[in-house]
Amino acid sequence: MTIQSFHPPRRTLMGPGPSDVYPRVTEALARPTIGHLDPEFVRMMDEIKQLLQFAFKTENPLTLPVSAPGSAGMETCFANLVEPGDKVIVCINGVFGGRMKENVERCGGEAIIVQGEWGRAVDPAAVEETLNAHSDAKIVAFVHAETSTGARSDAKALCALARQYNCLTIVDAVTSLGGSELEVDAWGIDAIYSGTQKCLSCVPGLSPVSFSAKAVEKIQNRQTKVQSWFLDLNLVMGYWGQGVKRAYHHTAPVNALYALHESLVILQEEGLENAWARHQQHHNALVAGLEAIGMSMVVPASERLAQLNLVSVPEGVDEAAVRAQLLADYNLEIGAGLGDFAGKVWRIGLMGCAATKTNVLFCLGALETVMNKSGATQAALAVYQQ
Numbered sequence: 526m527t528i529q530s531f532h533p534p535r536r537t538l539m540g541p542g543p544s545d546v547y548p549r550v551t552e553a554l555a556r557p558t559i560g561h562l563d564p565e566f567v568r569m570m571d572e573i574k575q576l577l578q579f580a581f582k583t584e585n586p587l588t589l590p591v592s593a594p595g596s597a598g599m600e601t602c603f604a605n606l607v608e609p610g611d612k613v614i615v616c617i618n619g620v621f622g623g624r625m626k627e628n629v630e631r632c633g634g635e636a637i638i639v640q641g642e643w644g645r646a647v648d649p650a651a652v653e654e655t656l657n658a659h660s661d662a663k664i665v666a667f668v669h670a671e672t673s674t675g676a677r678s679d680a681k682a683l684c685a686l687a688r689q690y691n692c693l694t695i696v697d698a699v700t701s702l703g704g705s706e707l708e709v710d711a712w713g714i715d716a717i718y719s720g721t722q723k724c725l726s727c728v729p730g731l732s733p734v735s736f737s738a739k740a741v742e743k744i745q746n747r748q749t750k751v752q753s754w755f756l757d758l759n760l761v762m763g764y765w766g767q768g769v770k771r772a773y774h775h776t777a778p779v780n781a782l783y784a785l786h787e788s789l790v791i792l793q794e795e796g797l798e799n800a801w802a803r804h805q806q807h808h809n810a811l812v813a814g815l816e817a818i819g820m821s822m823v824v825p826a827s828e829r830l831a832q833l834n835l836v837s838v839p840e841g842v843d844e845a846a847v848r849a850q851l852l853a854d855y856n857l858e859i860g861a862g863l864g865d866f867a868g869k870v871w872r873i874g875l876m877g878c879a880a881t882k883t884n885v886l887f888c889l890g891a892l893e894t895v896m897n898k899s900g901a902t903q904a905a906l907a908v909y910q911q
């Protein structure tokens with residue numbers, strides 16, 4: 526049998542990522558591939574750095590997209606900053622905090638865990654207690670937007686605390702970048718990584734990262750080489766670095782970088798604060814709709830992410846069957862629960878260009894029909910009319 530071209534179905538993506546991609550971004554992806562050392566390409570790379578500095582709100586010169594998904598951005602931060610024997614305080618309040626611990630240990634560091642509750646923000650008091658008990662800790666690592674639980678932690682407070690105890694910070698902003706307030710310089714974040722497929726509404730596969738001067742100093746003064754050749758920033762800088770003549774390190778994913786450039790141009794056109802406010806507005810409407818049909822949000826209101834909504838599955842409802850029906854009848858994807866929440870919750874994403882009134886009403890309307898309820902769309906519309 527001859528295998529045919531692959532044509533994916535058209536879905537509406539309202540899960541934990543990837544999110545719907547802007548048509549302008551897919552269009553950019555289809556532009557002609559040029560050499561990754563072509564002067565025009567190098568010019569575009571400089572623009573990507575500037576646009577990422579804008580999105581992260583930082584002046585850090587070491588700001589670039591790692592040529593691999595968010596998980597590789599995570600590895601880049603840990604592999605470069607954690608040296609064998611380093612004590613790293615890792616806050617775990619969901620799946621991604623658990624991966625940070627794995628990263629620390631694989632880099633030969635010692636992970637000191639601040640265990641938090643799933644569905645809650647990281648507790649700064651618990652972090653402070655741990656900092657007091659481990660005065661030799663070098664780094665504090667936490668997830669700003671825990672996509673597995675829908676909780677947003679107070680990155681500003683946690684970074685201030687870490688600084689007070691002379692620790693660097695590693696912050697997971699995969700889901701927060703472009704969707705929640707985030708200020709790398711003002712909050713004193715030392716190392717941050719994100720992803721392209723969440724609130725940037727770009728294709729998956731790239732990981733924007735940024736490092737402060739203090740982080741760069743630690744990287745440059747390492748006693749041992751970074752274990753990963755590919756992720757060693759000392760080498761990557763030769764390709765992405767400022768003022769240096771670009772040298773071949775790896776072939777950049779040329780077309781994917783066109784896509785990232787376009788998604789960041791779109792973010793700049795909208796304005797960061799406007800993008801944050803848009804996510805919040807549609808979140809408010811979605812929550813009103815869900816609550817109107819008797820569903821409850823898991824995360825307390827003050828700790829909720831706008832872009833990832835954890836809602837408990839009502840008693841007696843087969844959660845997998847509902848998701849399957851949404852996909853089959855509406856081409857609508859929502860997310861299942863992960864880890865401790867598997868089988869108990871849905872994760873409804875409002876990320877990037879999926880955060881629209883049309884999508885909120887579509888999702889609520891579909892849920893009403895599938896679950897044989899009514900009143901959700903009216904409740905959401907009432908929020909929009911306020």
Ligand SMILES: *Cc1c(COP(=O)(O)O)cnc(C)c1O
Nearest residue numbers: 594595596621670672699700720
């Ligand atoms: C999605 C996600 C990641 C991993 O990103 P990938 O692109 O899937 O590798 C890491 N952290 C958080 C919080 C995420 O939501």
